[in-house]
Amino acid sequence: MTQVKLDKALAEDLITSKLRILKQYIDEILARYDESSSKEFLEKVRKGGYKNAEDDAVELRQLLLDYTKLKEILNNL
Numbered sequence: 001m002t003q004v005k006l007d008k009a010l011a012e013d014l015i016t017s018k019l020r021i022l023k024q025y026i027d028e029i030l031a032r033y034d035e036s037s038s039k040e041f042l043e044k045v046r047k048g049g050y051k052n053a054e055d056d057a058v059e060l061r062q063l064l065l066d067y068t069k070l071k072e073i074l075n076n077l
Contacts, residue, residue: 008077015074022067029060038064 026038033050035041038060044050045057 011077012074015070019067019070022063026060026063026067029056032056
């Protein structure tokens with residue numbers, strides 16, 4: 001893995017910006033189905049409550065994973 005020196009404030013700003021973008025994508029997916037909770041949405045998709053929502057569920061899971069990883073990195077700066 002390559003390491004790069006980066007000012008902490010700049011790193012925080014970049015990560016925060018990326019988190020904001022991910023949150024926007026997450027909210028857009030949930031809004032399509034009039035849902036406020038990603039957990040409830042994923043559960044409904046798993047149980048077949050939404051037809052043809054599998055792609056959105058997969059995308060949402062990946063967005064949530066990315067969001068969690070970035071949040072952890074931000075907290076460890």
